[in-house]
Amino acid sequence: MKKSQRLRWQAAALMTAAALGVAACSSSSSSSASSSTSSSAALTASAPGITATTITIGSHQPLTGPAAPGYSEIAPASNAYFQYVNANGGVYGRKIIYKYLNDAYDPTTTASVVRQLVLQDNVYAIFNGLGTPTHLAVVSFLNSEKVPDVFVASGCDCWNQPTTYPQTFGWQLDYISEGKILGQYVAQHFKGKKIGFFYQDDEFGMDGVKGLLDEIPASMVVSKQSYVPTNVNVAPAVAALRAAGAQVVVSFSIPAFTALLKLDSLKLGFSPTLVVSNVGSDPITLSGLLESFAKQGGATVNGNALTNGIITDAYLPALSTTDSWYNLFKKIHDQYDAKEPLDGNFFYGMSVAYTFVQAMLNAGRNPTRADLVSAIQRGLPQGPMVAPFAYSSTNHLGVTGAYIGTIQNGVVVQQGSVLTTDTSATGPISTYTGSEEQAPASGIPSASSS
Amino acid sequence: MRTLPRRLGVAIIVGAIVAFLSLKLNPFRDYQIAEIAVEVTAVAGLTVLTGLSGQISLGNGAFMAVGAYTTALLLLHLNWPFYLVLVIAAAATAVIGAVVGIAAARLHGPYLAGATLMLGVALPAIAYVYPATFGGDQGLNVVFTTPAFLGVNFPPTRWLAWVAALVALITLVLLANLDRSRIGRNWRAVRDDEVAAALDGINVAAARIRAFVVSATSAGLAGALLAIVTGTVAPGAFTITLSIALLTAAVIGGLGSLPGALWGSLVIVLVPTYVTDVSTSHGLSSTVGSNIPIAAYGVVLILVMLLFPHGIQGGLLRLISAFTGPNEKSRIRRSAPTPHVTPSADQATASQHEKEGTS
Numbered sequence: 015m016k017k018s019q020r021l022r023w024q025a026a027a028l029m030t031a032a033a034l035g036v037a038a039c040s041s042s043s044s045s046s047a048s049s050s051t052s053s054s055a056a057l058t059a060s061a062p063g064i065t066a067t068t069i070t071i072g073s074h075q076p077l078t079g080p081a082a083p084g085y086s087e088i089a090p091a092s093n094a095y096f097q098y099v100n101a102n103g104g105v106y107g108r109k110i111i112y113k114y115l116n117d118a119y120d121p122t123t124t125a126s127v128v129r130q131l132v133l134q135d136n137v138y139a140i141f142n143g144l145g146t147p148t149h150l151a152v153v154s155f156l157n158s159e160k161v162p163d164v165f166v167a168s169g170c171d172c173w174n175q176p177t178t179y180p181q182t183f184g185w186q187l188d189y190i191s192e193g194k195i196l197g198q199y200v201a202q203h204f205k206g207k208k209i210g211f212f213y214q215d216d217e218f219g220m221d222g223v224k225g226l227l228d229e230i231p232a233s234m235v236v237s238k239q240s241y242v243p244t245n246v247n248v249a250p251a252v253a254a255l256r257a258a259g260a261q262v263v264v265s266f267s268i269p270a271f272t273a274l275l276k277l278d279s280l281k282l283g284f285s286p287t288l289v290v291s292n293v294g295s296d297p298i299t300l301s302g303l304l305e306s307f308a309k310q311g312g313a314t315v316n317g318n319a320l321t322n323g324i325i326t327d328a329y330l331p332a333l334s335t336t337d338s339w340y341n342l343f344k345k346i347h348d349q350y351d352a353k354e355p356l357d358g359n360f361f362y363g364m365s366v367a368y369t370f371v372q373a374m375l376n377a378g379r380n381p382t383r384a385d386l387v388s389a390i391q392r393g394l395p396q397g398p399m400v401a402p403f404a405y406s407s408t409n410h411l412g413v414t415g416a417y418i419g420t421i422q423n424g425v426v427v428q429q430g431s432v433l434t435t436d437t438s439a440t441g442p443i444s445t446y447t448g449s450e451e452q453a454p455a456s457g458i459p460s461a462s463s464s
Numbered sequence: 465m466r467t468l469p470r471r472l473g474v475a476i477i478v479g480a481i482v483a484f485l486s487l488k489l490n491p492f493r494d495y496q497i498a499e500i501a502v503e504v505t506a507v508a509g510l511t512v513l514t515g516l517s518g519q520i521s522l523g524n525g526a527f528m529a530v531g532a533y534t535t536a537l538l539l540l541h542l543n544w545p546f547y548l549v550l551v552i553a554a555a556a557t558a559v560i561g562a563v564v565g566i567a568a569a570r571l572h573g574p575y576l577a578g579a580t581l582m583l584g585v586a587l588p589a590i591a592y593v594y595p596a597t598f599g600g601d602q603g604l605n606v607v608f609t610t611p612a613f614l615g616v617n618f619p620p621t622r623w624l625a626w627v628a629a630l631v632a633l634i635t636l637v638l639l640a641n642l643d644r645s646r647i648g649r650n651w652r653a654v655r656d657d658e659v660a661a662a663l664d665g666i667n668v669a670a671a672r673i674r675a676f677v678v679s680a681t682s683a684g685l686a687g688a689l690l691a692i693v694t695g696t697v698a699p700g701a702f703t704i705t706l707s708i709a710l711l712t713a714a715v716i717g718g719l720g721s722l723p724g725a726l727w728g729s730l731v732i733v734l735v736p737t738y739v740t741d742v743s744t745s746h747g748l749s750s751t752v753g754s755n756i757p758i759a760a761y762g763v764v765l766i767l768v769m770l771l772f773p774h775g776i777q778g779g780l781l782r783l784i785s786a787f788t789g790p791n792e793k794s795r796i797r798r799s800a801p802t803p804h805v806t807p808s809a810d811q812a813t814a815s816q817h818e819k820e821g822t823s
Contacts, residue, residue: 077754086754115740116754121603122701125694126499130737133621134492147601151696154605158620172602215592216601242592 057107060380063138069374070111071141072131074148079118080243084269084299085144087354088167089114091363092142094350095343095371099458105374113137121151128152132161139164139386142185142366146170146217157181162386164373165366165412169293170217171437174411181383183390183405185366185412187329189218189266190437192291192416193225195327198433198443199418200264200289201230208236210260210286212251212275214267215240222266222291228439236260241271252278255286262287267294273303276320277311288324292416295326296358297424318424325429327416329399330361331450332426338453339365339398346457365398372397372459395462398453400432401446411437415446471640475633482629486622494621495693496733501628502689503729505635507713508722509682512639514711515720516648517675518655519568520576523583525707527680529699530557531687533591536604536697546608546692550631553688554681561680565673581704588702603698606691628689635682636722642678643722651675683710712761716768718775727776735760 057066064070075089076082093112100109113135115127124143131137132155139162143149146168156163157179165185166173169192173184200209209230213219219240227235237258239251252275255263263286265275272294279285294300301317308315331337333356343364347356354360374381376389391407401415415434419426432446454460486494510524534553538544544552564583571579591598598604610623642648650671653661662668691697709732717728736757743753772779 078758113744116757120700120703120705121696121698122690122694122706125696126495126737129495129621130492132492133495134490147603147696147698147700150602150605151694151698154607154695170602242589244589 055379058380061138061382061385062136064108064381067108068111069105069108070113070135070137071139071370072128072135072137073112073114073141074117074124074127074131074143074145074152075114076119076144076148077114077116079120081119081145083303084296084357084359085167087357087359088142088144088363088366090351090354091347091360092367092370094346094354095364095367097350098346099371102456102458105371106379110371110374112141117145117148119145119148121148124148125151125155128155132156132159138162138383141165141370142167142363144168146172149173153179153182160383162383164386164390165369167362167366168218169221171221171411172217174409174437176408176410179410181387183410183412185369186362187292187327187413187416188411188437189221189291190225190228191414191435192327193222193266194228194435194441194443195225195416195418195433196222196264196289196291196325197226197229199325200226200262201234204234204262204287207234207261208259209234210236210255210258210263211238212248212255212263212265212267212271213238213240214271215242218293219266225437226264226266229443230264241267243268243271246270246274248274249278249281252282252284256282256284260286262289264289265294266291269294269296269299269303272300273307276304277307277315280315280320290324290326292327292329295324295421295426297321297324297421297426298355298357299359300324301424321421321424324421326419326421326426328419328426328428329401329413329416330358330365331398331400332419332428333358333361334425342453342457361398368397368459369394369399372462375459375461395459396451397459398451400450401434402448404436468641471637475637479629479633483626486625486629491619491621494619494625496737497625498621498628498689498693500726500729500733501625501632502686502693503710503713503733504725505628505632505689506683506686506710507717507729508632508636508639508725509679509686510710511714511717511720511722511725511728512643512651512682513675513679514714515718516643516655517651517672519672519675520573520711521568521580521676521679522577522704522707522711523564523580523587524679524683524710525702525704526584526587527557527561527683528687528690528706529588529591529697529702530560530680531684532691532697532702533598533604533687534684535688535691536606537597539606539608539691540604546627550685550688554684557684557687558677558681561677561684562673564680565676568676569669569672581707584704584707588699591699599698601699603696603700606695606697608692608695624693628693631685631689635685636725639678639682640722647671647674712765716765716775718772718777718779721775721777724775724777731764731776735764 059065073089075086077086096110096112099105113131115131117124117127128140131140140156142165144167149166149168153163161181163182165183169186169189171188171190173182211223211226213223237255237260239254241248241251248271265272265288267275272290300321304315304317304320331339333340335341343361344356346364347360372394373386373390377385390405393405394403396402399413400417401413404411404414415432417432418429420429433443434446435441435443482497486497506524506528510521514520531553534556535549538549538552568576568579592600610618610620614623650666653664653666654668654671658668713728713732714725716731717726718724739757739760743756768776
């Protein structure tokens with residue numbers, strides 16, 4: 015479908031060299047190119063999945079099935095970014111080939127498609143495999159095959175086991191840290207109010223609640239209601255929250271259930287302040303769901319009006335034309351993937367692809383699989399993220415912080431500073447004082463060492 | 465009994481072909497052999513239940529879940545040898561199968577389908593209710609190591625293929641023997657006409673329950689194999705889609721036919737992979753490409769039903785009989801339920817046959 019710009023990349027390889035030169039001067043951290051990046055060395059097939067001209071990576075994604083709405087946009091967004099990189103010099107001249115297969119969010123299928131990618135297609139790495147139960151089905155296999163398993167698309171802290179799973183790295187903010195950051199905000203801003211929890215009955219919701227309870231005194235919590243994603247009848251849970259007199263409801267839910275929570279509350283004339291985790295609060299996805307669910311019920315609502323005032327957290331910059339990353343990703347979006355909505359999922363896919371290109375550049379000119387792992391363990395610049403990554407040889411979690419925001423007219427507006435924390439119950443929540451990075455003019459990261 | 469050596473011979477030949485293929489093909493194909501073996505084990509049990517005893521089940525995925533969770537828990541907490549775990553997983557599923565069978569023996573047609581559908585939906589959801597034991601949504605991890613004597617460079621997927629194929633072949637031989645034994649004849653008698661079977665002195669309820677136990681046991685074995693093959697046991701793997709895929713494989717292959725279980729499993733496992741490969745290599749966009757395997761699945765099912773109403777095995781036998789004369793036709797009738805309505809005093813039973821014959 016997309017125009018392959020096969021002929022251009024060779025010429026554009028020169029641009030990479032130029033970009034490298036620029037980076038040496040402009041990067042905020044002192045940059046010293048590692049020895050293996052010397053531009054004279056010939057490109058070789060240095061690892062499975064790497065040839066002199068290509069890097070093949072794979073992923074498992076829910077392209078159909080219950081998890082597909084919203085999440086199916088992520089891999090095409092990553093691929094759009096890779097195509098942009100390929101058209102502008104590639105990674106040391108190599109083009110990235112991104113093969114993502116549909117697992118329909120079924121762990122058995124995940125096990126099968128990932129083995130196909132590793133054993134038959136010989137991918138260099140598995141990138142951004144989506145989902146906790148799905149990815150857990152392959153994490154042992156990938157580590158025993160010593161395949162880099164980078165930037166898993168799930169906030170489970172289970173990816174952070176450097177001794178058991180040395181090949182596996184998280185990327186997004188883990189749910190415990192997210193719960194702590196939201197919990198602190200709630201404890202500080204809603205003193206004396208009655209708090210209710212609404213959460214998905216799995217590791218995502220329970221980790222979130224764990225983080226929330228690290229910060230919110232148990233005496234403030236009047237009701238904890240869970241839902242399972244297979245049952246869309248959340249009315250009893252909403253009624254229980256209302257009966258308990260909850261004035262603030264903190265929700266660790268996926269977008270569809272945030273929408274159901276909102277609509278069922280409306281029906282009952284129940285209007286608590288809503289605090290929603292990042293996963294379930296993308297305003298564009300949410301407002302679309304609100305409108306379509308209401309339509310199914312024979313009502314008409316204004317999605318944007320309903321999302322107004324929702325409090326959430328975010329580890330990526332807001333979708334705003336004053337943000338350099340938004341402008342970069344919008345440019346790539348319009349050029350390579352204009353049919354997809356430019357929403358939080360798209361931004362996510364672009365950002366994680368950016369981090370991957372950064373890691374590949376740091377891994378050197380002719381990287382082995384181990385080179386990628388050690389490049390990430392040396393630490394990565396934060397790129398589009400609002401807070402630094404935690405990566406080290408003893409920590410495989412991803413980004414360490416987020417800011418609190420409120421949804422106003424369909425966009426998340428930042429409230430206060432970026433906060434960073436860790437997954438331990440006693441770990442402090444501190445204000446991040448470093449500045450955010452600006453998107454590079456070329457749109458492509460440059461090799462760094464930190 | 466005279467046919468036992470012949471069947472063992474066939475099984476050994478098939479086993480030799482699998483072993484040869486596993487040595488020649490790449491490790492992913494080995495994995496697919498293991499996947500097919502899992503599918504065959506489950507589908508063979510279902511085809512016996514539906515094709516021979518005339519009872520439908522939309523809940524065999526739940527029996528697989530029982531076998532898989534039993535395996536995962538035993539390997540995780542007690543670390544018993546796999547052959548022992550396999551036997552216990554089969555026994556545990558047989559017990560559940562007997563309980564379900566007792567209820568099912570009283571139900572017919574859509575009521576039986578409804579009851580087993582409920583089982584298929586509800587049973588795997590227990591994992592969410594007791595997350596401390598069953599790991600909730602994340603499920604349980606299963607560690608299955610390749611024995612040391614094969615050496616460190618032996619592909620783990622080849623060992624999985626061997627284990628799974630061995631269990632599948634043993635299951636097929638045992639089921640084939642049951643099929644040709646008095647038990648199997650009783651099933652067919654019950655399937656074709658319950659009243660006539662009862663008049664002949666067959667305990668109809670016992671025959672039906674026995675079929676459920678056999679079917680559940682096969683599904684339990686398949687679940688145990690699935691646990692070691694995928695290395696994980698999570699409720700997301702045992703949705704109603706799985707139960708329906710099993711029934712689809714049985715129908716595509718030919719209801720009531722054990723070789724048909726193999727053909728059906730080959731279709732279910734290989735067609736989606738093949739179609740995905742073709743659609744991605746033709747550069748289709750992911751929204752279109754990812755839905756094509758599902759469409760292909762439907763097309764295959766429709767084509768098989770139009771061209772071979774008795775499934776692939778029925779079609780093969782008809783082709784063979786076209787060359788060898790009418791002798792072989794009787795085999796089709798014996799191995800698949802007859803689509804025409806059997807003259808019977810009990811019209812309800814007769815019309816139920818019709819449904820099951822064409823479902």
